[in-house]
Amino acid sequence: MRELSLNVMDIAQNSISAGASLITIQVVEDVPGDLLSISVTDNGCGMTKEQVEHVIDPFYTTRTTRSVGLGVPLFKMEAEMTGGSFVIDSEKGKGTTLTASFKPSSVDMIPLGDISGTVQLLISCNPDRDFLFTRQRRGEDGTQRDFALDTRELRQVLGDDVPLDSPDVVLWIKEFLEEQTGELLKPSC
Numbered sequence: 001m002r003e004l005s006l007n008v009m010d011i012a013q014n015s016i017s018a019g020a021s022l023i024t025i026q027v028v029e030d031v032p033g034d035l036l037s038i039s040v041t042d043n044g045c046g047m048t049k050e051q052v053e054h055v056i057d058p059f060y061t062t063r064t065t066r067s068v069g070l071g072v073p074l075f076k077m078e079a080e081m082t083g084g085s086f087v088i089d090s091e092k093g094k095g096t097t098l099t100a101s102f103k104p105s106s107v108d109m110i111p112l113g114d115i116s117g118t119v120q121l122l123i124s125c126n127p128d129r130d131f132l133f134t135r136q137r138r139g140e141d142g143t144q145r146d147f148a149l150d151t152r153e154l155r156q157v158l159g160d161d162v163p164l165d166s167p168d169v170v171l172w173i174k175e176f177l178e179e180q181t182g183e184l185l186k187p188s189c
Contacts, residue, residue, distance in 0.1 A: 003113025004038060004102075007078065010071035011040045011098055012122050018044030020095065022130045022152075023122070027115055029137040034105050035084075036112065041097040047090040055088060075100050082106035116177035123151060123173055127165040130155075133177075137184050147180040149173070 008025060015023045020042035028037040047055065055072050076086040079100035090096035102109060119133045129151075136146035151164060154173075162169060 003111050004036075004075075004078065004100075005113035005115040005118040007071065007075040007100075008038060008040060008115065009118050009122065011075065014071060015040065015042035015044050015096070016126060016129060018042060018046070018096070020044035020129065022132065024132040024134070025115075025119060025122075026133075027112070027135045029104075029135075031104075031138060031140050032142065033138070034103050036102040036104050036109075037099060038102075039097060039099040041095065043095040046092045046094045046096055047088075048092050052088050052090050056086075072098070078102070078108075078110060081108040116181050117174075119149070120170070120174050120177055124165045124170045127163045135181070135184060139187070145184045147184060149177065149180075 012023050012025065022043050024039070024041040026037075026039040026041075028039075029035070030037075056076050057073065072088075075098070079086045079102050082103040083106055084101040084103050086101075087099045088096065089099075115135070119131065123131050132148065132150045132152075134146065134148045136144065138144045154164065154169070158164075158169065164170075164173075
């Protein structure tokens with residue numbers, strides 16, 4: 001994949017296929033520490049220890065619609081190629097957390113891509129699921145900025161009559177994520 005945000009899309013789709021009702025996507029950037037960490041956590045059906053051991057194999061998948069599963073192995077490979085790491089923590093019946101850590105200074109680092117657009121697309125295409133997206137960045141000067149978007153909070157404000165895939169809500173989510181990302185990446189004064 002040419003952008004990490006596409007890996008996040010694939011991993012989140014795995015969570016949806018696993019029956020997750022809540023998917024948490026966390027992006028943490030530590031510029032001085034040369035670290036980018038991406039975690040996807042779900043409350044889906046989880047995996048056994050044996051499944052976790054096999055999930056990094058591109059020729060293993062629990063899906064019945066195809067015989068290979070490339071998303072997790074590619075995510076792992078992309079992290080490790082930069083000198084980073086990859087961890088899967090899962091418990092059957094409880095859910096799964098995948099965490100990939102990258103060294104952005106590596107020549108093998110691929111771009112994060114449009115992570116906000118990915119999150120917006122996941123929310124608008126899956127209005128029956130909840131998403132918690134958090135993004136945190138520590139800049140060159142040590143200043144830390146962060147923001148969160150929680151669809152559970154949106155549902156409380158909007159009520160039951162306004163779905164998350166209604167055009168006005170989709171536009172608001174898009175603009176909110178763009179604005180917050182712009183603030184997050186803005187250089188400190």
